[in-house]
Amino acid sequence: MSVIPGAWRRTAAGAGLLATDGAIAPTIFAEMSALAMSTGAINLGQGFPDEDGPAAVLDAARAAISAGANQYPPGRGTPDLLAAISEHQRRFYGLEVDPGTEVIVTAGATEALTAALLALIDGPDDEVVVFEPYYDSYAAAVALAGAKLVTVPLRAPCFQPDLDQLAASVSDRTRVILVNDPHNPTGAVFGAEVLAEVVRLAERHDAIIVTDEVYEHLAFHAPHTPIATLPGAASRTLTISSAGKTFAATGWKIGWVHGPAALITAVLTVKQYLTYVNGAPFQPAVAVGLRLPDAYFTDAAATLARKHEVLGEGLRAAGFTVHAPQGGYFTVADATALGGADAAAFCSALPERAGVVAIPLTAFVAPAHRDDHAGLVRFAACKRIEVLEEAAARLRRLAG
Known part of the structure; x- marks a missing residue:
């Protein structure tokens, strides 16, 4: 017997919170983070920094x-x-x-x-x-x-x-x-x-x-x-x-x-x-x-912008088409030229192929609209420069 009342079960299913068997469906972030741990891949999927704040x-x-x-x-x-x-x-x-x-x-x-x-x-x-x-x-x-x-x-x-x-x-x-x-x-x-x-x-x-x-x-x-x-x-x-x-x-x-x-x-x-x-x-x-001085906020943005540049350079060298961001933690890249027309399948295989974890952009759209973003992949740039450089070196394996 389900412990979820009918109305809430329908709501949860409509939001993608339940798997087909009625169990709680894990988020894409949980799935890919677990994959990073099991393979030793660099996790550029979930958006959390690997450095402490001020x-x-x-x-x-x-x-x-x-x-x-x-x-x-x-x-x-x-x-x-x-x-x-x-x-x-x-x-x-x-x-x-x-x-x-x-x-x-x-x-x-x-x-x-x-x-x-x-x-x-x-x-x-x-x-x-x-x-x-x-x-x-x-x-x-x-x-x-x-x-x-x-x-x-x-x-x-x-x-x-x-x-x-x-x-x-x-x-x-x-x-x-x-x-x-x-x-x-x-x-x-x-x-x-x-x-x-x-x-x-x-x-x-x-x-x-x-x-x-x-x-x-x-x-x-x-x-x-x-x-x-x-x-x-x-x-x-x-x-x-x-x-x-x-x-x-x-x-x-x-x-x-x-x-x-x-x-x-x-x-x-x-x-x-x-x-x-x-x-x-x-x-x-x-x-x-x-209440920190203005310089802290200016420097934080400049540092992250530099990290995006390092990540973007590595992605381009690997064969991705990069859509440079204007703000935030994430860079979106098109993996179609690397056989990634199905971004979800591409991201599932990426930890074994290159030792890097990313998230398919299709995870952020309704199922009916996934074809519009089929080859797009999201990478987190909010990591230490040396981690991004190592990720870039690993991704270059994709270029042959």
Whole structure:
């Protein structure tokens, strides 16, 4: 007998959470990370750094533990971190955020996103518009909220949406337009005309904009532009980010969401029944990180851009066609010339062929759309330079 009630079983199956036999389906990241361990391959699949973040942030966490910050923090987050988030948004973007009513600390950006969707979705007639490929938790969260996922395609090489297709995808049924910028998995940074069209459509159809901006400080060619800074956007936008990517502390799971007080209250109503609170000693440490000098943030982006260059050079030497990213952890490359027209099969064989693990881009799209991305593979560049150089040397085996 199943322990999953029927409605939840249907939701889980629709989100790809269940295998065909009803068991929990592992994510592509779990599968490929296990393959990396079993073969000794370099794991460029999952996006976590192999270096620690800034010493000042790590030292602050140790100090907080020693000082006794080991019990439940306040439900909204520690006052100092809430203040630091507000200061950060004013400092970098000119956004005024009330730390008492307009921001919540969450268990990473994933919880912020899930709590927002669960709070905002009213029923099965609601739609959530996302750009595809999309981070895999988006579809699961939309399904759990009981809404319909509507996708707008992003295609190589630029991975920018067609504005007519975007407009056709948004309707009066659209409850949320979900924007991930800089974008995972493609590495795209959306142009000003795309962001402006999102705001125009949200206003026209009275939709809420939810933004996933975890790579905000890892844009390579221009400063990040939050949608909330655009005219008319702040009153209908929930802005999500986290410390994991910015401070190379993905395991801490400290994220946040800010926006209009009424929307934040709705999100908090859900969030308090998910994790309730989390990461007490990490919250003061993240506050220290958000107040680091500008040079830290500039250097972090420049260092990652250099890592992408090393990875890209190695991929080109191996015979891939590389779509250079504009931001974030990941480089997308076309493996078709190397016999990788089926990216999933290519990635499954890659650890044995070359000693490197990557993720097929088809893992980030609906099954019906996988042919549009059939030969594309995602590689993580957030590793030490010497690891990327070794991966590049191994990949050159593919060139014969």
